[in-house]
Amino acid sequence: xxxxxxxxxxxxxxxxxxxxxxxxxxxxxxxxxxxxxxxxxxxxxxxxxxxxxxxxxxxxxxxxxxxxxxxxxxxxxxxxxxxxxxxxxxxxxxxxxxxxxxxxxxxxxxxxxxxxxxxxxxxxxxxxxxxxxxxxxxxxxxxxxxxxxxxxxxxxxxxxxxxxxxxxxxxxxxxxxxxxxxxxxxxxxxxxxxxxxxxxxxxxxxxxxxxxxxxxxxxxxxxxxxxxxxxxxxxxxxxxxxxxxxxxxxxxxxxxxxxxxxxxxxxxxxxxxxxxxxxxxxxxxxxxxxxxxxxxxxxxxxxxxxxxxxxxxxxxxxxxxxxxxxxxxxxxxxxxxxxxxxxxxxxxxxxxxxxxxxxxxxxxxxxxxxxxxxxxxxxxxxxxxxxxxxxxxxxxxxxxxxxxxxx
Amino acid sequence: xxxxxxxxxxxxxxxxxxxxxxxxxxxxxxxxxxxxxxxxxxxxxxxxxxxxxxxxxxxxxxxxxxxxxxxxxxxxxxxxxxxxxxxxxxxxxxxxxxxxxxxxxxxxxxxxxxxxxxxxxxxxxxxxxxxxxxxxxxxxxxxxxxxxxxxxxxxxxxxxxxxxxxxxxxxxxxxxxxxxxxxxxxxxxxxxxxxxxxxxxxxxxxxxxxxxxxxxxxxxxxxxxxxxxxxxxxxxxxxxxxxxxxxxxxxxxxxxxxxxxx
Numbered sequence: 001x002x003x004x005x006x007x008x009x010x011x012x013x014x015x016x017x018x019x020x021x022x023x024x025x026x027x028x029x030x031x032x033x034x035x036x037x038x039x040x041x042x043x044x045x046x047x048x049x050x051x052x053x054x055x056x057x058x059x060x061x062x063x064x065x066x067x068x069x070x071x072x073x074x075x076x077x078x079x080x081x082x083x084x085x086x087x088x089x090x091x092x093x094x095x096x097x098x099x100x101x102x103x104x105x106x107x108x109x110x111x112x113x114x115x116x117x118x119x120x121x122x123x124x125x126x127x128x129x130x131x132x133x134x135x136x137x138x139x140x141x142x143x144x145x146x147x148x149x150x151x152x153x154x155x156x157x158x159x160x161x162x163x164x165x166x167x168x169x170x171x172x173x174x175x176x177x178x179x180x181x182x183x184x185x186x187x188x189x190x191x192x193x194x195x196x197x198x199x200x201x202x203x204x205x206x207x208x209x210x211x212x213x214x215x216x217x218x219x220x221x222x223x224x225x226x227x228x229x230x231x232x233x234x235x236x237x238x239x240x241x242x243x244x245x246x247x248x249x250x251x252x253x254x255x256x257x258x259x260x261x262x263x264x265x266x267x268x269x270x271x272x273x274x275x276x277x278x279x280x281x282x283x284x285x286x287x288x289x290x291x292x293x294x295x296x297x298x299x300x301x302x303x304x305x306x307x308x309x310x311x312x313x314x315x316x317x318x319x320x321x322x323x324x325x326x327x328x329x330x331x332x333x334x335x336x337x338x339x340x341x342x343x344x345x346x347x348x349x350x351x352x353x354x355x356x357x358x359x360x361x362x363x364x365x366x367x368x369x370x371x372x373x374x375x376x377x378x379x380x381x382x383x384x385x386x387x388x389x390x391x392x393x394x395x396x397x398x399x400x401x402x403x404x405x406x407x
Numbered sequence: 408x409x410x411x412x413x414x415x416x417x418x419x420x421x422x423x424x425x426x427x428x429x430x431x432x433x434x435x436x437x438x439x440x441x442x443x444x445x446x447x448x449x450x451x452x453x454x455x456x457x458x459x460x461x462x463x464x465x466x467x468x469x470x471x472x473x474x475x476x477x478x479x480x481x482x483x484x485x486x487x488x489x490x491x492x493x494x495x496x497x498x499x500x501x502x503x504x505x506x507x508x509x510x511x512x513x514x515x516x517x518x519x520x521x522x523x524x525x526x527x528x529x530x531x532x533x534x535x536x537x538x539x540x541x542x543x544x545x546x547x548x549x550x551x552x553x554x555x556x557x558x559x560x561x562x563x564x565x566x567x568x569x570x571x572x573x574x575x576x577x578x579x580x581x582x583x584x585x586x587x588x589x590x591x592x593x594x595x596x597x598x599x600x601x602x603x604x605x606x607x608x609x610x611x612x613x614x615x616x617x618x619x620x621x622x623x624x625x626x627x628x629x630x631x632x633x634x635x636x637x638x639x640x641x642x643x644x645x646x647x648x649x650x651x652x653x654x655x656x657x658x659x660x661x662x663x664x665x666x667x668x669x
Contacts, residue, residue, distance in 0.1 A: 261528050268527030268534070269520050276503050276514045283501035286458060288489035288518030288581050297524065 006058050014051035021046050064383055103252050107245040115248050119316060121356035122251040123309045126258045128336040128348040130305025133262065135334065136342035137271060138298035139278025141198040143330050144185070144205025148178040148303040150212060150325035152310020157225040157320055158218075167231035171311050178307020179300045181208075186299035190292055193281065205330055212322040224321025228314050247316050254312065255349075258305060262345060265301070274298050275343075335373075339380055341387025350388055409471040410435045411585050411617050412457070412493070417466035419449075419456050419641075426452045427463070428641045434585060436473070439611055439618045441628045443652075444638035445661060450621045451498055453638070454589055458495050459485040472584040490518045494583035496574040498590045498621070504563035508554060511562050511573055512545040515580025545580060551613075552576040552606065568599035572606065579610070586610065588620040592627050600627055607631060629653070637661065 025046055028037045107115045127149060134142045152174040159165040159173060189200050212219045219225075230243040231250060238246060265271045273294045276284045285291050314320050332355065340351020359369055380387070410433035419427040426449045434440045442450050456463045462482070471477040472492045480488055489495075494515075503511050520541060526534035549555045552572050557565055562573060571591060578586055591607070592600045604627060610616050622628045628635065629649040637645040637652060639661040645652060652658055 264530060265524070265527050268530075269517060269522045269538075270524055270527050272506070272510060272514060273517055275506060276517075279503035279505055280501050282460065282485075283497065283503065284514075285485040286460070286489060286495055286497070286501075287514050287577060288486050288494075289514065290484075290486050301524070 006055065006062075010051050010054040010058060013054040014047045017050035018043055018047045060383060107248050112241055112244055115244055117357060117360045119244070119248045119251050121353050122248075122255050123313055123316075124333065124336060124356045125255050125349050125352040126251075126305050127309045127333045128340065128352045129258050129262050129345065130302045130309070131333050132302075132337050132343065132345070132348045133265070133274070133305075134298050134302035135337050136344070136348070137266065137278065138274040138295065140189075140295065140298060141194065142201045142299075142302070143198050143327070143334065144201035144203070144208070145302070145306055145333055146325045146327070146329040147185075147205040147208035148181055148306035149310040149313070149329065150208055150322070151178045151181050151303075152307035153314040153320045153324070154212065154219060154225075154310070155307070156311040156314045157228050160228060161225065167229065167311070167315050171308060174311035175304045175307040178310065179304045181307075182300040182303025183296055185303075186296040190295055202327065202330075205325075205327060209322050209325050209327075212325070219322070222321060222323070224319060224323075226319045228318045228320065230318060231315050244316075247312065251312060254308060259345060259349075266343075266345075270294070270297060335377065339377065339387055341389045344387060344389050347387045347389035354388075408436060409469075409475065409477055411471055411473075412619065413469040413471070413477075414457060415467045415469075417453070417456060417468065418464045419452055419461060420464045426641050427456065429466070430638070430641075430643050432636055432643070432646075434617050434619050436617055437611065437615060438633045439607065439620070439631055441632035441635045442619060442621045442638065443623070443625075443628055443635060444644075448638040449641040450638055451589060452641075454495060454587055454621065457488075458493065458587065459483050459488045470585070486518065489581050489583075492582065492584040493587065494578035494581045494585075495587035496571075496578050496589055496591060498593065500570050500574060502562040502570055502573060502577070504561065506562060508549065508557045508560050508562055508565065508573055509542070509545055511577050512548055512580045513541055515548075515577040516541045516545060518581060548576050548580050551609075552579070553602075568595050568602070571595065571599075571603070575606070575610075579614070579616075583616060585617040585619065588618060588622075590621050590623065592622055592624045600624060603627075604631060 022043065025042045026039050028039060029035075030037065106118065110118075127145070131142065131145050134140050134145070155174040155177045156165075156167065156170040159170050165173070185201065185204050189197055192200055213222050215221070230238070231247060233243075233246055273284070273289050276287065276289060277291065277294050277298075281291065284294075313324075317324075336351040336355050337348055338351075339355065340349070341347025359366070362369075365372065384390075412432070412434040414430060414432040417427055417430040417432075418425065430453060432440075432442070432453075442453065444450055452461065455461045457468050457480070459480070459482075466481075468480045469477050470480055470491060470493055478491060480491065480493075483491070503514060506514070520537055522534040522537055546555065546558065549558060552575060554569060554573055554576060557569060557573075562570065565573060571593075575586070575588070575591065588607070592603055595603065607618060607620070608631070611618060620628075620632070632649060635645075635647065635649055635652045636643060637655070637658050644657045644661055645655045647655070
């Protein structure tokens with residue numbers, strides 16, 4: 001009975017679509033020969049296509065609803081199959097080892113191009129993890145994140161031009177400067193939340209980009225800065241190929257460092273304060289948490305990683321200009337966080353790899369990239385609003401032994 | 408001995424509206440005081456003023472933890488007020504929904520913890536021990552409140568009455584000397600209310616925490632409180648023991664309206 005009903009509804013959808021697309025898909029007017037050709041086969045294609053899509057969509061929604069009903073009864077969170085696998089140490093350890101081995105031998109088995117795009121993807125991994133602190137944990141929607149990325153990149157480029165500083169000196173300086181900018185942005189937006197915060201951060205991102213574009217004396221304007229040196233290795237001379245591999249390993253190290261730090265932060269007093277801030281700002285303050293400190297630390301730490309990413313980006317491409325730091329980059333990083341799973345480290349890593357690598361491997365479909373991207377976002381938001389891998393942390397917690405002692 | 412909470416001439420204006428009009432109120436150590444009044448009388452505004460969420464237009468607010476060291480709390484931020492030992496709950500439950508019950512209580516201990524960012528990253532001995540201690544203490548608080556069977560549940564999955572109690576547990580975790588409860592019994596059934604009754608008494612007896620509560624459930628208020636303050640239209644219209652309040656004509660008028668024939 002319900003199946004029949006569903007078919008009926010899908011049929012209606014397909015008829016509606018056929019009607020809507022009729023003028024553009026079916027009628028073709030040839031203005032030269034003054035003829036009209038009727039492409040009825042297209043009408044059939046639209047009809048069948050929309051019927052199938054609508055049916056599948058309905059089916060998935062149904063399944064999701066019944067699934068939600070089931071999990072709502074269980075205690076606490078709903079763990080996906082992936083998470084259950086990861087919590088099993090017998091699977092987790094070998095998987096971690098395999099990933100590590102793969103990461104180590106990767107540059108020696110794949111071409112320069114592959115290493116290059118992987119390095120870019122890894123930069124986005126740390127950008128995603130950094131933004132994850134701000135958006136995923138502290139719940140502050142930051143649309144100007146790319147500004148800190150730009151600060152990092154330009155601080156390396158400019159410090160190199162003016163003071164001849166190298167990559168290793170600039171890495172901490174770039175991170176530190178970005179952190180300061182994070183605090184600078186943090187102060188005025190302390191009272192804002194939600195949409196208002198998003199607008200102000202969006203404006204901040206644009207301000208930084210416009211300054212870089214227009215203040216020629218400072219940033220060399222739209223023409224950018226070229227000949228930024230790649231990172232040095234004890235003064236050795238490296239070929240381009242070698243230094244690409246070198247940058248790749250630097251990135252792997254930074255990613256490992258980032259995961260280490262973010263994991264520990266999440267699971268600490270300050271990490272819990274971020275999550276509490278996301279959950280309820282008023283209650284958070286009334287519970288004795290300093291809102292100012294908590295917000296500023298989230299902004300500052302998030303920005304730090306963007307700054308580091310910026311320095312590596314400048315070193316990798318050896319050329320930067322403001323066009324690399326448009327709002328589109330911010331949106332991309334935000335998508336990584338949202339698609340991957342807000343507050344989930346593994347989710348963000350996967351999100352970054354998927355969103356950065358897939359377009360490279362699917363160059364054949366590059367014309368449809370935006371379309372597929374949008375479709376993926378819509379499907380994700382409907383079926384997995386928590387992202388590919390939803391955050392586990394708030395669920396597992398450090399318990400067990402402590403409680404048994406008291407009981 | 409000073410009263411633990413001493414409010415003098417508290418006034419709060421929202422534009423042209425005077426929500427609180429020269430309110431005097433004090434809570435003595437170990438006392439259960441109640442603030443009652445019809446809807447819109449300004450009770451929650453009063454709470455928001457003394458906990459630093461609103462900035463009062465006029466008046467002085469003092470607290471003296473343990474009856475000494477009188478401190479003026481005008482202009483303090485909500486978290487600073489909590490740090491100084493005045494904790495509160497909310498009328499519409501404000502828990503950290505997507506955190507576990509234990510974590511909610513641990514948040515209450517936040518202001519009694521020291522670990523900063525370096526501590527979190529390096530996880531030195533002091534941080535690890537602090538963390539362990541806090542989990543332990545939080546669990547003990549849950550036991551006292553009677554929520555230990557829910558430790559690992561998300562706060563949002565708790566039954567309503569348990570959510571109210573969890574809010575109290577979270578407030579207790581901040582080590583207050585006075586607890587402000589904003590309609591703790593709202594929406595509870597009879598059994599839950601009587602359990603709450605026991606809980607409030609237990610908090611007073613065992614933890615020696617003074618309590619100021621807003622409540623509409625008259626049976627609850629009358630049986631529990633030592634003194635009652637009555638507000639109407641932003642003014643304090645009466646104060647006294649439950650017996651005095653019951654027979655106070657001003658209070659009856661505020662609740663039942665003017666007698667037309669009189």
